[in-house]
Amino acid sequence: MAETLKFHYDVDGDNFTSAGAASVEVKRKLRQLGLDAETIRRVSIAMYEGEINMVVHARGGSADVYVDKDGITIILADRGPGIPDIDLAMQEGYSTAPDNIRALGFGAGMGLPNMKRYTDEMKIDTVLGQGTTVTMKVFIHPANV
Secondary structure, eight states, X not given: OOXXXXXXXXXXXXXXXXXXHHHHHHHHHHHHTTOOHHHHHHHHHHHHHHHHHXXXXXXXXXXXXXXXXXXXXXXXXXXXXXOSOHHHHTSTTOOOOOHHHHHTTOOOSOHHHHHHHTOSEEEEEEETTTEEEEEEEEEOOGXXX
16 A cells, blocks of 8 residues: 555434444455454454544544555544543443433443554543544555455
8 A cells, every 4th residue: 555545424423323323334445445454343343442532522523544554544533521530531331421411322432442442553632621532543464464
């Protein structure tokens, strides 16, 4: 892959019907590019978890995906409330999702931990009252292309 490909998606907040649509589209595009199944699976899971977090906690945001010869970079940005305690939010099972969201089957407290688990690098930039940007990277290993 000689040049970097970029895909942009708007994530509609409070719309659980379309939540995950961007990760499904990225999965399809990565298959078309001929990437290996394990890389595609890791990107899809991490991106889906991020999309759900944006819908549950931030009323949506944007997802930008960059694909180059070394890997896939996912940048998820929102203008939500921010994350008051990143270390606490990274603990499996910790959730601030309201009961009505949990009743829908979301908000189990696995979003951020799964995003970290399925990526090679993850960075969270958050400002209370302004929003959060999560940058994730999944490396493409030459043997997997």
